[in-house]
Every structure is written in structure tokens, then in C-alpha cells.
Amino acid sequence: MKRVFAVALGILTAIGGFVDIGDLVTNAQVGARFGLSLVWVVLMGVLGICVFAEMSGRVAAVSGRATFDLVRERLGPRVGLLNLGASMLITFLTFVAEIGGVALSLQLVSSVHVLLIVPLVGLLVWLVLWRARFSLMENVLGLLGLALVVFAVAVWQLGPDWGALVHQAVTADKPADERWRTYAYYAVALFGAAMTPYEVFFFSSGGVEEHWGPEDLRTMRANVFIGFPLGGILSVAVAASAWLVLGPLEIGVDTLGQVALPVAAALGKVGLAVAIVGFVAATFGAACETGLSVGYSIAQYFGAQWGKYVRPPEAAVFHAILLLATLAATAFLMTAVDPIVVTEVSVVFSAVALPLTYFPILVVANDPDYMGEHGNGRLANALGMVYLVVIGVAAVAAIPLMIWTRMGQ
Amino acid sequence: MSGDLDNRLSGPIDGALHLLDRQLLDSEGRMLGKVDDVELSEIDGRLTITGLLTGPEALLDRFGGRLGRILGERWGQLRVSEPDRTRPWRVDVADVDRLDSAVHLAVRREGVLRRDRERLRLGRLTGMDVEGADGQRIGRVLDARFEPESGRLVLCSLVVGHGRPGTLLGYDRHGRGSAHGPWLLRAIVLALHRHTAIVAAEDAGISWADATVRLRSEPTRPPGHPFR
Structure with missing residues (x-):
């Protein structure tokens, strides 16, 4: 019974943990402009993150090694350091976006200027990383993140023409007033939002720290293959609600308030309140995860002691990195940069950075030296190679599309 | 955790593939660095692994070329008053317990590192x-x-x-x-x-x-x- 409970808890937190500021903003933007015509990208992204997370989780469970251990062992110290630099730049941007997302969510409630909230959020994030019992925080935030189910309820309450929605999704029917290149740009952005690399850094490092072994593979797979797709459904619900409410009015999404607008329209104040609880939980949880991912990855490259369960004096370098990253992210936001713009940039660059960590994981997940009998099977390798190509194409296309479409205008 | 993997020390290993860049863990599973380089000594005319090197100096040396040399010099300049700062830290191979996906030491991490002696390095042999x-x-x-x-x-x-x-x-x-x-x-x-x-x-x-x-x-x- 206890085991069932643990599995269920893992799945539930994976649902809430899947959605972060990147998913919220990008899905609402795409929904408002393209309706459900890009749902196939969300499905591809969700399957992709399942493939990626399952491989890295399995490597962590069998070999006890997390992502950046492997990056350095398989690519060597020089290429590994370049890889670390690029991956950490993107993860840091995501960290900034998540902290900004928490601040914007709190601004929706309090109407206090966002720059006054940012330092508070930065401090809270750091306190959680430094002091809190992280497993508890993770579960509480993950469960509160389930409040985002309110978007699915909103779609249902709006009483859409289900046949038309399904038709648009299945035929990838782009609205006539949008260009194909912006369609392609948002396809890459959605893909990057669903397959953000930090999710894997966090997932594999957490697995190592919780001493997963081969006997935990089934639990790990249940979390990944049930939790992430259910999280993907929340993403689709965000897009659908935006299409139903904002689409006819030709409203684009530039603020977090507009992301929540369809819920307010469908369910009123109560719905809005629930949505904001979901925003705060999802972005705060993701802020902790991205912050930790920065610390994990840098410490793993240099071999320094890392871990959220290790007391700070035992892992001084790790905690110094966490402190500096949080300070830097807060300082970045205090320049009055728009967190929504940071989010848009971070999801596109996530797509650029994906192959850097995906490729070494794919190789090691096959390596009998690390994996013994738990190496990739035929299915995992077939999917793995398909996604290596897909990820490669998205990474190459991302920056040219960004420039060509002027970030989707 | 990784207890199911074979101990590689009982068979042949490829130095760069199986040993370099691995995580160093002490007898309690705590981390103390990477295998940034491997110390080789000539014993009876044959090159033998006698120690593992760790720390920024050993890592920078493996970057090679101008970049590695300049960064290595800068590392020393950060504190010129410290003797042997440009010598990497060393773990004797006798303190290594097992090698699988990480290097497990037989000792606790406190005080295990010594400054290395001027010896040959695997990272200079490769390349x-x-x-x-x-x-x-x-x-x-x-x-x-x-x-x-x-x-x-x-x-x-x-x-x-x-x-x-x-x-x-x-x-x-x-x-x-x-x-x-x-x-x-x-x-x-x-x-x-x-x-x-x-x-x-x-x-x-x-x-x-x-x-x-x-x-x-x-x-x-x-x-x-x-x-x-």
C-alpha cells in the first residue's frame, strides 16, 4: 500500500512538475494564435521528454551517474566544458524565467509592482534550496501544481465545438491569417518548452541522490510514462482555452494575466484564484528545480560534492553556486527585463541546447560498461535515434527561425 | 546503487575510456573530485599507474595547447605565496578500492589528498x-x-x-x-x-x-x- 502511494505521489508530482513558465506562456501564445493546430508538437515533445527522461533515469539507477558526469566522461574535459557552459547558460535563463514567473503570478494577486516582488521570491527560492526539507517542498508544490487542472475544467465549461477542435488538431490546420514560418517558429518553441533540458538534469541527479537501483526502474517508468503525458494534457488545455477565449478576439499573449484570462472568463474569480495557485506552485517548483540543476551540473563536471540532502557545510561549493545563481538571476530580473520575453527566449534556446546532453545520454544508455543488462532495447533505440534526428533538426532550425520571424511576429 | 557493476580493476582497462574523468568517491560514498589525470611511473622499465591526480591544475593541463598553459599559469598566479600551487592533488593508487562507473576509495576523504610528485601523466601520453x-x-x-x-x-x-x-x-x-x-x-x-x-x-x-x-x-x- 505504501508503495502504491509512493508511485501515485510520484506520478502526481510529475504532472505538476511537467508544467512550468515556458509551457504556460508558449502554449497560451500558440493557442491564441494557432488554436490546436500545433498539438502534434506537444505530443512529440511529451514523447521526447519521456524517451530522454527514461534513458537518463535508467542510467542514473543502474550506473549511479548523473547527466554531467557522463557528459564529461564521454566527451572529454574540453568539449564537456563547452557543453556545460552552453547548457548552464540556457538553464540559467530558464531559472530567471521561473523566478520571474513566480513574481508575475504574485503580482496578479497583490497588484504590487513586480520589481518589488522579485527580491522576495529570490530570497524564498534560496531559503528553500538551502534549508527546507526538499522532498516535502517538492511534493507540496507538485500537488498544488495540479490546480492547473482548472484549465481543463475551463475548456469543458466553455462548451466548445469538440468536433472542430479535434479536426483542427488532427489535420494540423493552421489558421489562414498566420504564415508558415511563424508556425514553424512556434513549433520549435513548443518543442523546447516541452523538452526543457533541466528536467532531465534534475530528474537524473535526484535519482542518483535517492539511491535508485535497478529495482526502482518500474516506479521511475510509471512516473515518466504516466506523469509527463498527463502534464502534456494540461499544456494542451492551456492552449485550447486560449484559442476558445482569446482566438476570436485576436488577443495575443504578452502577460501572465492573459494566460489566466480564459479561466476567468469561463469560471470567474474562483477559477482565476485556483489558476494563480497553480501558477505559483508550478513556477516556484520549477524555479527550485532549475536552480538546483545549475548547481548539480557544475558540481558534477568538477566532481565537487553536490546534493539537496547533503548539509550545506558538506557541500560548500554546491551551495555557493546555488547562492550565486539565485543572486545573479534576481539581479538580472531587477534590470526590469520582461520575464515573459526571457521565457520566450529560454524555450527556443532550450531546443538549441537539447542535443548537447541528449546525445551522450543516448550513447551511455547503450554502453554495456555502464548499463550491464539494462541497456537500451530495440524500441528505446529506435525512438532514441528518431528523436536524435528530430532534436537535431529543431536545434539547427531554432535560431534562423527566430531571426527570420523576429521571434514570431 | 552501482554495487552491481563489475570491478574493473581485476581486468584490462583503457585509461582514457574507463578511468579519466570518473568521479572520486570516498569510503562513505562522499565526493571529492574527478580523476582529472592519472599519474604514471616507470617501474622495472614499464609504465605503471601509481596515483590519481585531481584538482584544477591537472584539469587545466589536459585542456592542452595555449589555453591550458595560460589558464594553468593564471591558476598559480591567484596565490603566488602558496608553495606547489601548480602541482595537482594526488591520491595514491593503493587507496583505491574499486573502479566501476566511479572510483571508490578505501579511505575517508578528509586529508587524503597530497601534492603530487613530478611524474608522468596519462593526459600527456594521450594525444x-x-x-x-x-x-x-x-x-x-x-x-x-x-x-x-x-x-x-x-x-x-x-x-x-x-x-x-x-x-x-x-x-x-x-x-x-x-x-x-x-x-x-x-x-x-x-x-x-x-x-x-x-x-x-x-x-x-x-x-x-x-x-x-x-x-x-x-x-x-x-x-x-x-x-x-
């Missing part, structure tokens, strides 16, 4: 130019293979190739018959490394001063190896 018996350059040292012999890991052969990318992925070491997938990646790496060959240590004259290995015979054998 050396290789000249054939006729003095022609035929490639570079990609890796060095060690075998256990009376309790020590002794150099038995060198893996020599053209220095194309992907040798650290391990496909070229398992040979063509291995099931190390995905097959497309394996095919690509094997094609890139089709010239990679293995040279017995006694046929290789290593000149550390001018970073060159001179062979006394032509390498012919592919590096396929019965690794478990």
Missing part, C-alpha cells in the same frame, strides 16, 4: 603524435591500455588512430561484433575510426620531451578487445 617505423607520422595516441599484473596496473598497449571525434564513446573499443547500439551511431564511429589500431607497449618508444611515440613495428591489429 601524442605517433611515428611509424619509417619516421612517417601515422596518427595520435587515443588511449592507453593497462593490465593488472602482480597487483599493479601496467601499460600493455596503446590505441593509435587519426584523432577523429568519438573515440571516448567507446564504440571503437568493443569491435564490430559488439551489440553496443544504436547501430547507426556505431557504424558512423567505426567508419571514422577504421584506421584505429593497437600497438604493444614494448614496440612503442615514448619520448616525453618532444611528445612523440616512435613505433618499432607497424600497427595492424584493430583494438577489439574482450571487455566484459
